[in-house]
Amino acid sequence: MIYKRRDFIRISGITAAGSLMIPSLLQSCKGSALSGNFSTYLDHFEVTPELLKKVIRAAMSKGGDYADLYFEHTLNNYSNLEDGKVNQASSNVAYGVGIRVLKGDQTGYAFTEIITPEAMLKAASTAASIANDTGKAIVENINEYTAPNLYPVVTSWEDTSVKEKIPFLERINEKIFGLDTKVTKVNASIGDTTSYILFHNSEGLLACDYRPLVYLSMTCVMEKDGRTENSYVSRSARQGAEFLTNDLVDNLAKEAVDKTNLQFEAGKPKAGEMEVVMSSGESGILLHEAIGHSFEADYNRKETSIFSDKLNKKVAENFITIVDDGTLPSNRGSLNFDDEGSPTENTVIVKDGLLTSYLHDRISAAYYKVKPTGNGRRQSFRYMPVPRMRCTRMENGPHKKEEIIASVKNGIYVDSFSNGQVNTGQGDFTFFVNAGYIIENGKLTMPIKDINIIGNGPQALADIVMAADDTKLADGTWTCGKAGQSVPVTMGLPTVKIKKLVVGGVNA
Amino acid sequence: MNTQEKYNLAEQVIAHALKSGAQQASVSIYESRSSEIEIRDQQIDKLSESNRNNMTINLYVDKKYSSHSTNRMKKDELMKFVDEGIAATRYLAEDEYRILPDPELYYKGGGSDLNVLDSSIESIETPVKIDLAKAVLNEAFKKDERIISVTSSYSDSMSNSVLVTSNGFKGDSARSNVDLYAEISVKTDKGRPSDYWYESSLFFDKLKKTDIGKKALERTLRKIGPAKISSGKYSMIMENRVAANLLSPVFSSLQGYSLYQKQSFLAGKKDQPVASKVMTIFDDPTIPSGPGSRHFDGEGLALVRRPVVEEGVLVADDFLEGGAVDHGTGHIL
Numbered sequence: 001m002i003y004k005r006r007d008f009i010r011i012s013g014i015t016a017a018g019s020l021m022i023p024s025l026l027q028s029c030k031g032s033a034l035s036g037n038f039s040t041y042l043d044h045f046e047v048t049p050e051l052l053k054k055v056i057r058a059a060m061s062k063g064g065d066y067a068d069l070y071f072e073h074t075l076n077n078y079s080n081l082e083d084g085k086v087n088q089a090s091s092n093v094a095y096g097v098g099i100r101v102l103k104g105d106q107t108g109y110a111f112t113e114i115i116t117p118e119a120m121l122k123a124a125s126t127a128a129s130i131a132n133d134t135g136k137a138i139v140e141n142i143n144e145y146t147a148p149n150l151y152p153v154v155t156s157w158e159d160t161s162v163k164e165k166i167p168f169l170e171r172i173n174e175k176i177f178g179l180d181t182k183v184t185k186v187n188a189s190i191g192d193t194t195s196y197i198l199f200h201n202s203e204g205l206l207a208c209d210y211r212p213l214v215y216l217s218m219t220c221v222m223e224k225d226g227r228t229e230n231s232y233v234s235r236s237a238r239q240g241a242e243f244l245t246n247d248l249v250d251n252l253a254k255e256a257v258d259k260t261n262l263q264f265e266a267g268k269p270k271a272g273e274m275e276v277v278m279s280s281g282e283s284g285i286l287l288h289e290a291i292g293h294s295f296e297a298d299y300n301r302k303e304t305s306i307f308s309d310k311l312n313k314k315v316a317e318n319f320i321t322i323v324d325d326g327t328l329p330s331n332r333g334s335l336n337f338d339d340e341g342s343p344t345e346n347t348v349i350v351k352d353g354l355l356t357s358y359l360h361d362r363i364s365a366a367y368y369k370v371k372p373t374g375n376g377r378r379q380s381f382r383y384m385p386v387p388r389m390r391c392t393r394m395e396n397g398p399h400k401k402e403e404i405i406a407s408v409k410n411g412i413y414v415d416s417f418s419n420g421q422v423n424t425g426q427g428d429f430t431f432f433v434n435a436g437y438i439i440e441n442g443k444l445t446m447p448i449k450d451i452n453i454i455g456n457g458p459q460a461l462a463d464i465v466m467a468a469d470d471t472k473l474a475d476g477t478w479t480c481g482k483a484g485q486s487v488p489v490t491m492g493l494p495t496v497k498i499k500k501l502v503v504g505g506v507n508a
Numbered sequence: 509m510n511t512q513e514k515y516n517l518a519e520q521v522i523a524h525a526l527k528s529g530a531q532q533a534s535v536s537i538y539e540s541r542s543s544e545i546e547i548r549d550q551q552i553d554k555l556s557e558s559n560r561n562n563m564t565i566n567l568y569v570d571k572k573y574s575s576h577s578t579n580r581m582k583k584d585e586l587m588k589f590v591d592e593g594i595a596a597t598r599y600l601a602e603d604e605y606r607i608l609p610d611p612e613l614y615y616k617g618g619g620s621d622l623n624v625l626d627s628s629i630e631s632i633e634t635p636v637k638i639d640l641a642k643a644v645l646n647e648a649f650k651k652d653e654r655i656i657s658v659t660s661s662y663s664d665s666m667s668n669s670v671l672v673t674s675n676g677f678k679g680d681s682a683r684s685n686v687d688l689y690a691e692i693s694v695k696t697d698k699g700r701p702s703d704y705w706y707e708s709s710l711f712f713d714k715l716k717k718t719d720i721g722k723k724a725l726e727r728t729l730r731k732i733g734p735a736k737i738s739s740g741k742y743s744m745i746m747e748n749r750v751a752a753n754l755l756s757p758v759f760s761s762l763q764g765y766s767l768y769q770k771q772s773f774l775a776g777k778k779d780q781p782v783a784s785k786v787m788t789i790f791d792d793p794t795i796p797s798g799p800g801s802r803h804f805d806g807e808g809l810a811l812v813r814r815p816v817v818e819e820g821v822l823v824a825d826d827f828l829e830g831g832a833v834d835h836g837t838g839h840i841l
Contacts, residue, residue, distance in 0.1 A: 087600055087603035088603075090575040109554065109557075113559070127556075221771065230770075302693075303700070308700070
């Protein structure tokens, strides 16, 4: 399939699957994967340091500059409640190794789902064919990388059966129906993922990671006077089963009901260009979609991004600082190291209004002669890594939320989104607003829903004229799509005012 | 694994599932191979090859249902996987509608050859693929001074699968695909517009191999100097390349899940006008060499051509999963 645009979507459920049990091969790692013991990971994938070296040598045998091996074993679980019953569950096991060879900025890639010496050497040979030169030496010493522990797990998902998840789903159903008599349907899901990662490269680096990821989501459907409205809410984190609590369920259930009720009162604003106040939190989609993708270094290296010639130039007001952070504890977008083995960091993209960095993978970092920023990510071992975002947020600004809203005579306030997309070459973006309010003479008045907002990334960034001191992260099931791959991300924004965006509405 | 080996393994897994406590089970095994070569500015930018395989096991245990998939195909692991899947399924709630389809609805064979597999793709050498991609690129490369990037690619894939159910379905299918693609970016005072063109075919010999780069360049240059227009209501012509996006809400709203979960704007609108009278939509899985053509769906149900909208009137009531109601429509892919 050919992908043309970078789509940023909120999903209502990760592709179904998940093991309801621990496959036998994992028994060797049960309880010990969390220790970061490298030999345990080697045993897990049934490889030895000598075999890793042999495969890397094969990958480098035709003159590549660099090679890496990305072993992955991922287990997904999914449980779903509908019509009052948890009557659907699924699981998925994915296991394999991706082998990449770089020659300058060229990439050779192959993967195998059978981790045997023969299969890996064949894949290495395929990847190696990107080069056509004399083989290069590799670093023979193994350097174990001690990664930080950004997502400690108290109770692993492998130790949590579907039996233990059912009560939370049933509680969601009970709570939502109990909060409002208009509720007609509730759908709720829990999805958890556990990934074992082993990484080795031609520079001798050996790294291992245990990556949990979980989400809880629900859809509430209500009927009133012949009309049907629904809302979707979710939370996600890199945590173990301690993520599931009654408080979380109760808070989300109330949020779902409140959000759905508001839909009955909401209308559409008048269409046209106007001031837009974006609330803190989910409005980070503006950053991700309008700007973030255009900061990914592969687009800039190829000069196809609208920001290709704007490094070290002023792109926003002085009070604006934007970061892409891979180090937030238990955050959906965080990684102990990226999928190229580079340490993650809190990358400052825009500092006091100046564009100071792109988001780099290994290839673009070499091109720009900087160090990688830890943004090389991949959906799985089946894909080559490319620059991706992690948690993209704007830091606190100097204003207050109340003064921002009060400053708008005629405009809208938006606070809930479902998806967006961008054309990085032109910078044009659009995203879909689920909910918000009209602002009239500095006050929030009529609720609004289901509108598109359209703008241009650089222009929108330059048009942020006020930013509050209330930065908040969106912690739902945000997933970013690019080049046919999806990765989990988060984003955040303080309340901001953009002096003009095009708003889709009525009476245009 | 060849087809017979896949059938054997699927049947062994089903037999084990039934022996271990499932009343019904289905197994599908899928295998694919693909390659891609991407050229940028006359240099190979990416070269990749992949081989994938996957088994999906659907278990129906005491009127309860679960689904599991894995790419670990060792027999002893699979059997243990099934055992543990059955044990976990017993924790779920019953669902009387989660059953395998009525065997009467299964595809029985004997259909015409849909002609969706080109075996010759397997033997296309890498230099041929590179040359094709380069030829696409050269149609546009340096043909305009405003060009900043030209990317072209060749990709091909072959896949095959088998499906076996415990109530009598056994079927297999195979298909191929080959694509050539070009994407071009240009630099202007007001941005860096880009556009693309591609050709795709199930058959290598039928793949159009020329004018792809040329067309991508024409489309990109046409985007230079776009103007924003005033907001308003306008007549809009949608190019056929993207017009299918208009149909997406229609089909997703006719999915059984959307209907019975009351998340469909088309619920209860059968036989009512829902579109313009010039609109007739049908779902046709029988087009020879069609990209979506197949004889049976993911549950084994026989597929037929179905009208959805006729002269603006909604005539299809649903696209329901075969296991969800007492009849199937053959639309689980």
